[in-house]
Amino acid sequence: MSTESHSRRSFLGLEGQHVFITGAAGAIGGEAVREFLDHGARVTAFDNKPLQLSGIDAERFSRLHILNGDATNEESIKTGFTEAQERFGSANTLVIISTQGDVTRQRPIWELSLDDWKQSYQANVCGSFLAIKHFLLQVQEYQQNSGSELVSPSIVVTENETSNGLAAGKAGLHYGLLNTVRNEILQLNSEGRINAVASGIDEATDGNGITPADVARTMAFLASSRAAGHITGQCIQVQGKERSKDCESQVAKSTSATQPTQSIPRTLAKPRRNKIRVAVSIDLDAVSGWLGTNSHPDNVLADYSAGFFAARVGVPRLLRMLKKLDIADRCTWFIPGHSAESFPDEVKQVVESGCEVGLHGYAHEGAYQLTPEQERDVLVRCMEIAQNLTGKKPVGYRAPLYQLRESTLDLLEEHGFEYDASLTDHDCHPFFAPRRPPLQPIDFSKPASSWMHPVKESPTLPDRRPLVCVPCNYYMEDMTPMQFLPHCENSHGYVDVRVIENLWRDRFLWIRDNEEEPIFPVLMHPDTSGMAHVIGMLERMLGWLKEWEREGEVEFLQTGEIARWWKEKMLNDGAK
The missing domain is CATH 3.40.50.720 (NAD(P)-binding Rossmann-like Domain)
Incomplete structure (x- = not known):
């Protein structure tokens, strides 16, 4: 200062x-x-x-x-x-x-x-x-x-x-x-x-x-x-500021060919593009988050306790906040099978809010922890759990900790999923799920000529259309910066929530001014956003986006609705 x-x-x-x-x-x-x-x-x-x-x-x-x-x-x-x-x-x-x-x-x-x-x-x-x-x-x-x-x-x-x-x-x-x-x-x-x-x-x-x-x-x-x-x-x-006539004359001459400037505009420019589609999603990891991708031999009872907080305290708090803002039925909850079976009362409240329900593994296991057979068994079991909860087949999937591989996308295609929300080929536009060869690590013990080559994509099947990817990653979520996970390298937990609020606002404003028909994903976890010092920030942030909705520039949609809107637009336009 x-x-x-x-x-x-x-x-x-x-x-x-x-x-x-x-x-x-x-x-x-x-x-x-x-x-x-x-x-x-x-x-x-x-x-x-x-x-x-x-x-x-x-x-x-x-x-x-x-x-x-x-x-x-x-x-x-x-x-x-x-x-x-x-x-x-x-x-x-x-x-x-x-x-x-x-x-x-x-x-x-x-x-x-x-x-x-x-x-x-x-x-x-x-x-x-x-x-x-x-x-x-x-x-x-x-x-x-x-x-x-x-x-x-x-x-x-x-x-x-x-x-x-x-x-x-x-x-x-x-x-x-x-x-x-x-x-x-x-x-x-x-x-x-x-x-x-x-x-x-x-x-x-x-x-x-x-x-x-x-x-x-x-x-x-x-x-x-x-x-x-x-x-x-x-x-x-x-x-x-008083100016003499001579001074005013000189100023008039020097500025006659230019537009007057404003130190601060009254409002931002009128919208030049279609609405920004906001995708609010919640990953209900609860205890499952400590079982799969975050499993560690040093996990203790206090760690699992945070999972119970997420389900029994965080979920009701988030539901009340989303209902207060009138967007509860325009959100998507990605629910692991373990959470659905361990906390049926809380998950029932989620379903009754009118939201969309997508899959998020069973015990928050990453694809690289599983064999292809295990991965198939998990997906089929979780589809059954979700269908029993909602009465309809799930169409959306988010990989735990964004860990999916080519076999994951193969399974989503096989079972008729409409979208995945785990990749970030783009940060504010959906895209068709990629069809790429597995990433090959470099063997530096071999001659450089053996590994100096570009990525080779299929010339005949460049993507997996109509399977859509709705982008999401660590920069769009709450947990990584605002929750401490003792054995997770990229967690923090002691960041002022207003730093993240400013980051998200700045991102929204830049996207609004520079992208056509963008989307704006916001990802929450009851573990994190359910905490007393975080949920107020999320309510402010979402309330701020609601102000843009009142201006006609924002629309809150379920993730599946965004995927279907984009797919129809691209296929009708003959996108390549």
Whole structure:
């Protein structure tokens, strides 16, 4: 952390304060989120659009709570404050970005219709009123329960002075709520304050030299009890950088052929492609994970205990979370036969959620641990178990620890499986299962000419269509980085969950901007994602993807649905 950043936060004294920001997804709102995080505050960002911030490190991200909601809907704003309080405690500061949706700025009042006026009034004044109302109710509740005053509650409203004299935001807030709340907040708290920032900025223009960052710094100043505790009921005008006419002329000449730049875009670009198909899958390894690929002579009772936790605690937790997000029936659970027979009650709950069920071995054994005969016997037995559970033949398979070989794919073809989810020839597009010769290790005792040759693929049968592979690997799952497995070389378990959350978000955003009709696999294990410190991150991540779904850019699908969609598309297009 830089010295400048640290000293600035120390001056304002906002460390640990909880700031609730409405309208957080706009350019000014995004800068406000960033500014308060830089000052050490905990921030709840509330908007009905996705919030996009780049360059936020894991420590700052741990102090950010993103909520999707409508500030003009009372139930939505009430729920937002409740969820924010559960995460960070009572909010000390309310920041209202009230410049969005003000149609009165676009033309003079005599050209406005009543409907335009009402729309602008609803967007600016009603939303601000509801946010202030429930912020103050939260202050009151905190003080009644604690018997002491909340530390320095403050409200900062950002409005636009460029609108005409009777614009809804200025008339309603500056001359109405501002003066009313200034007096009434003191009845609740002796340090309570409210101020407004007149930004003079239009998010579609350069703001006459004023940037969103300028407005955000002013809001942080007014929120600080240390710096501005003596200021209340005031509207502060943000001034842009003054330029002489000669300077402005030179700037105009130098920039006339270029497009103006924005420090932070209001939102990401409109979608240019079809939906991103999200494949949420869960591997219910439970105790089987310790029997096959993770077997070790030093495994102890405590290790197996984690398997019981996965089934009896992790499964119900994940099911509740998935149902809360309304995606439980759009997931795929890959269930080893051992788990299905050892934990029938928990597996019954999984099946009753309406999900898809795929195979995942019997005792989580890897293909290279088995003879071809054993591999066949395991697959047939697990098919019977799955059919008895669901009443239908399974069509999907994921190899335990991604360990499958050519004989595995042969068996899947023989038994009419539609897809496998174990390989990564691509990371965000399905592909037809490959038909390749077994990997031959190099014998370095022989002359180099004996082993310097490329991979040879069949020229007549290059793949195993119609058997589809839906990609998945360690970078798309939870267990490897976030669970410690004592005898597994690539496990960790002590990674901050927000590191993985950032990794997945960055991956999603890059795929969204650079790939056509991609898929986005997310793999969970009840052993890992069922743990208390992990499941909250998964709920945030999936909730974030749900926000994209509300924007029409994401669709949650079972893995089998994705495989069938892709296969039909490719075969109809005559893919080679």
